[in-house]
Amino acid sequence: MSRPAPRTAGPSLVRLAAVVMALVAGAALVAGAMLGCADAGAGAGAGAGEAGSSPDEPVTLTVSAASDLTLALDEIGRLYHEQTGVDVTFNYGSSGQLSQQIVAGAPVDLFFSANRRFVQELIDAGVVGEGDTALYAIGRITLWTRADSPFEIEGLTDLTDPQVKRIAIANPDHAPYGVAAREALQSAGLWEELLPRIVMAENVLQALQFADSGNADVAIVARSLSVQGDGAWVLLPEDLHSPLEQTVAVIPGSPLAEEARRFAEFVNGPVGRPVLARYGFGLPAIRGSGADR
Amino acid sequence: MIAEALLLSLKVTAVATVAIVVVGLALGLVMARTRFFGKSVVETLIMIPLVLPPTVVGYYLLVFLGSGGPLVEWFSLEVVFTWHAAAFASFVVGLPLMVQAGKAAIAGVDPTLENAARTLGSSEPGVFFRVTLPLARRGVLAGSVLGGARALGEFGATLMVAGSIPGRTQTMPLLIYDAVQRRDYDTANLLVLVMTGLAFFSLWAVRRLGDS
Amino acid sequence: MTPRLRLDIEKRYDSFELHVELEVGSEILVLFGPSGAGKTTTLQAISGLLSPDAGEIEFDGEVFFRRSRPGERVDLPARRRGVGYVFQGYALFPHLTALENVAFPLRRHKGRGKPEAAGLLESMRLQHLVHRFPREMSGGQQQRVALARALAARPGILLLDEPFSAVDRPMRERLQRDLRRLQADLGLVVLCVTHNLEDAFGVGHRLAVVQDGRVQQIGRVDEVLRRPRDLHAAEVVGVSNVFHALVVEASADGLLLDWDGLLLEAPPQHAEVGERVPVYIRPEDVKVLYPDRRVGEALRTNRVTGTVVDHHATGTVASLRVDLANGHEIEVRFPEYTYAPLAIRTGGSLDLCLRRESIVLLTGPDAVVPPAVV
Numbered sequence: 001m002s003r004p005a006p007r008t009a010g011p012s013l014v015r016l017a018a019v020v021m022a023l024v025a026g027a028a029l030v031a032g033a034m035l036g037c038a039d040a041g042a043g044a045g046a047g048a049g050e051a052g053s054s055p056d057e058p059v060t061l062t063v064s065a066a067s068d069l070t071l072a073l074d075e076i077g078r079l080y081h082e083q084t085g086v087d088v089t090f091n092y093g094s095s096g097q098l099s100q101q102i103v104a105g106a107p108v109d110l111f112f113s114a115n116r117r118f119v120q121e122l123i124d125a126g127v128v129g130e131g132d133t134a135l136y137a138i139g140r141i142t143l144w145t146r147a148d149s150p151f152e153i154e155g156l157t158d159l160t161d162p163q164v165k166r167i168a169i170a171n172p173d174h175a176p177y178g179v180a181a182r183e184a185l186q187s188a189g190l191w192e193e194l195l196p197r198i199v200m201a202e203n204v205l206q207a208l209q210f211a212d213s214g215n216a217d218v219a220i221v222a223r224s225l226s227v228q229g230d231g232a233w234v235l236l237p238e239d240l241h242s243p244l245e246q247t248v249a250v251i252p253g254s255p256l257a258e259e260a261r262r263f264a265e266f267v268n269g270p271v272g273r274p275v276l277a278r279y280g281f282g283l284p285a286i287r288g289s290g291a292d293r
Numbered sequence: 294m295i296a297e298a299l300l301l302s303l304k305v306t307a308v309a310t311v312a313i314v315v316v317g318l319a320l321g322l323v324m325a326r327t328r329f330f331g332k333s334v335v336e337t338l339i340m341i342p343l344v345l346p347p348t349v350v351g352y353y354l355l356v357f358l359g360s361g362g363p364l365v366e367w368f369s370l371e372v373v374f375t376w377h378a379a380a381f382a383s384f385v386v387g388l389p390l391m392v393q394a395g396k397a398a399i400a401g402v403d404p405t406l407e408n409a410a411r412t413l414g415s416s417e418p419g420v421f422f423r424v425t426l427p428l429a430r431r432g433v434l435a436g437s438v439l440g441g442a443r444a445l446g447e448f449g450a451t452l453m454v455a456g457s458i459p460g461r462t463q464t465m466p467l468l469i470y471d472a473v474q475r476r477d478y479d480t481a482n483l484l485v486l487v488m489t490g491l492a493f494f495s496l497w498a499v500r501r502l503g504d505s
Numbered sequence: 506m507t508p509r510l511r512l513d514i515e516k517r518y519d520s521f522e523l524h525v526e527l528e529v530g531s532e533i534l535v536l537f538g539p540s541g542a543g544k545t546t547t548l549q550a551i552s553g554l555l556s557p558d559a560g561e562i563e564f565d566g567e568v569f570f571r572r573s574r575p576g577e578r579v580d581l582p583a584r585r586r587g588v589g590y591v592f593q594g595y596a597l598f599p600h601l602t603a604l605e606n607v608a609f610p611l612r613r614h615k616g617r618g619k620p621e622a623a624g625l626l627e628s629m630r631l632q633h634l635v636h637r638f639p640r641e642m643s644g645g646q647q648q649r650v651a652l653a654r655a656l657a658a659r660p661g662i663l664l665l666d667e668p669f670s671a672v673d674r675p676m677r678e679r680l681q682r683d684l685r686r687l688q689a690d691l692g693l694v695v696l697c698v699t700h701n702l703e704d705a706f707g708v709g710h711r712l713a714v715v716q717d718g719r720v721q722q723i724g725r726v727d728e729v730l731r732r733p734r735d736l737h738a739a740e741v742v743g744v745s746n747v748f749h750a751l752v753v754e755a756s757a758d759g760l761l762l763d764w765d766g767l768l769l770e771a772p773p774q775h776a777e778v779g780e781r782v783p784v785y786i787r788p789e790d791v792k793v794l795y796p797d798r799r800v801g802e803a804l805r806t807n808r809v810t811g812t813v814v815d816h817h818a819t820g821t822v823a824s825l826r827v828d829l830a831n832g833h834e835i836e837v838r839f840p841e842y843t844y845a846p847l848a849i850r851t852g853g854s855l856d857l858c859l860r861r862e863s864i865v866l867l868t869g870p871d872a873v874v875p876p877a878v879v
Contacts, residue, residue: 027316089461403596405594408592412584
């Protein structure tokens with residue numbers, strides 16, 4: 001049997017040197033391949049792939065949108081594509097999370113928030129200017145149960161039924177519809193009592209999914225989600241919560257800002273508004289060009 | 294959506310795995326064959342993503358890759374919410390598996406054989422590529438498969454630094470999460486099957502490489 | 506002999522200190538000693554796999570290593586030294602065939618490597634092993650392939666670490682002959698580590714006794730073994746029959762020693778009357794006497810009688826342990842059938858003669874015996 005070679009200075013040093021060089025080379029390779037090709041742009045909104053400098057290149061807009069707009073915006077986006085050939089990709093989530101992403105530099109062109117506050121965050125962070133924003137819809141909340149649910153939920157007080165084990169709402173920390181749900185329960189004086197039974201979802205769409213899958217008995221979700229579903233739902237009075245003034249913001253740092261602005265106006269225009277209405281959104285009064293100037 | 298997620302997963306995993314193998318091999322060599330002050334600390338740091346919750350890893354990555362971090366401040370590189378960040382997250386979580394396996398495989402090669410190669414005129418890279426690596430081949434391969442599989446399945450940290458933007462950063466695991474949320478169980482089922490199949494195959498391959 | 510390899514190296518370990526000085530010419534020098542003595546460390550230092558703490562290693566005028574000596578610091582990496590090394594266990598690459606192993610150092614020859622390697626294997630009568638893997642070869646075959654591989658790189662120095670340990674006797678002798686022939690044909694400087702005396706005899710020109718990190722003695726193989734310079738060397742070489750005696754008389758004619766009651770005559774050696782000295786006689790030089798025969802002049806003195814307490818035969822050699830009247834044991838060794846008619850058996854009584862000329866005083870470090878002309 002051969003004895004292990006003694007590790008001392010000399011060959012070990014050479015070995016170490018060679019290995020360190022390999023490591024540095026490897027790290028450089030990693031950096032180059034993965035990060036180096038990333039756009040070395042400044043500020044948020046490095047744009048969606050194609051920078052669209054040539055009008056012939058297919059343009060794709062990247063739009064972050066609150067989860068309550070799922071399906072509604074998909075439909076409007078399809079209409080827009082038919083009309084202009086521009087592809088719109090939607091990144092749904094809770095408004096607070098999306099706003100955070102944008103502040104952290106997410107390369108999106110447009111942001112449909114479910115309230116004004118998370119757009120204000122962007123203004124405060126200097127990412128968006130006041131003139132880049134506009135009101136596009138008024139949201140409402142509903143109580144939603146599965147069609148085959150044993151519960152007859154007509155109003156908030158019905159939630160106190162001890163048989164109702166779990167109530168799903170969106171997380172009030174970063175979802176406007178969660179905030180509205182909490183405010184409504186607080187107005188009805190039920191928040192403290194029901195808190196142990198409340199389950200918080202990432203966003204309002206997930207809250208619906210919790211109830212739909214049977215893991216929660218009832219959910220407080222956006223009307224726009226209830227109308228498209230197959231469950232039983234009841235609208236909650238809007239005086240129970242502060243208004244959900246859904247605000248859109250164009251990200252001026254994006255290379256597709258102009259196109260984004262056009263889409264925002266499309267949503268807030270004669271084609272988009274009827275679709276929104278169909279999904280149960282309240283609409284703001286029409287002002288001149290739709291965006292605050 | 295599925296096709297996009299599939300392609301994205303492929304792209305992200307491929308890039309991450311290449312980096313995992315190259316860097317993991319180099320680190321495995323260092324860990325197996327050298328001694329230096331603070332070595333155990335370095336080793337622990339490399340291994341730590343294995344036991345940290347994905348959100349902690351994601352947080353560190355966000356600090357490192359996001360605004361205010363060195364990448365943005367020193368190199369003006371914006372990678373958050375791009376596939377590059379997803380690849381980097383996958384790289385970080387898959388690396389420990391490769392280093393562990395690589396280190397064991399290299400340490401299992403008799404150093405006398407490497408010494409023999411040196412006396413026969415071989416340079417250090419020559420010793421590594423002509424003697425060490427061929428003899429450590431099985432373990433290195435197993436580590437690559439494991440690291441790659443882990444990279445493919447990365448979710449939590451990716452979500453934090455890359456988000457789940459369809460077509461840009463929404464890899465298969467992220468699409469599954471999204472599909473369930475949207476109650477699109479058809480999509481979810483398909484992807485779950487695909488990922489389970491891939492995971493099964495990977496572990497089976499690792500076992501085959503480990504036996505004998 | 507013109508020394509071609511000169512080394513003077515020091516290395517400090519936790520448990521011991523190594524300080525080896527050697528001059529080696531075109532010959533086979535055997536490094537002999539117990540394990541842990543520093544033999545393998547010396548080989549590793551020469552080949553460049555280990556860096557001493559201080560010293561100098563020079564071969565054919567080229568400095569391999571220098572540190573803490575006058576002149577600039579040098580530490581040539583192993584791949585630049587041209588030192589062939591046959592490791593203990595051979596260290597053949599298990600993932601390569603014999604041919605690929607031997608061709609390994611010939612990589613740079615771009616295509617001519619394999620044919621050259623094949624030629625080398627052929628010249629060593631190993632062509633039938635060309636496509637075999639090491640695990641498919643016997644110990645002796647592996648050793649020869651390892652030798653071929655080391656030689657393929659055309660080294661000036663060849664180092665071997667326990668080359669014969671895993672090989673059976675008949676193969677051993679063949680290998681030793683091959684090695685001597687190779688050294689002569691190629692004019693190599695060869696250092697061979699072994700702890701087996703027979704191997705040392707079989708292959709070495711000179712022998713260096715290494716113990717406790719130092720070269721205790723160096724000289725022609727037979728000389729060193731016949732005349733260990735001191736207790737240390739004797740211990741290493743594995744001699745028995747080392748005992749202490751009082752010098753009773755000392756003159757130009759010889760010495761008279763008192764070994765605990767037994768009086769022995771010895772040839773003239775440097776000693777003071779009244780001194781207590783270590784004495785040694787090789788077991789082969791303790792002769793058994795036939796009780797009824799006349800003895801020659803040389804065996805007239807130093808006759809003792811004892812009882813055989815152990816009788817041991819190892820194929821060709823028999824060795825006895827005999828209890829003497831002075832309470833000590835002595836070892837006797839001879840070719841197996843030499844004293845057959847005596848029917849020596851344990852428990853029996855035996856007449857012995859400690860051959861006067863062979864009684865050696867081990868009186869401490871002298872000047873190193875200069876290497877004999879080879």
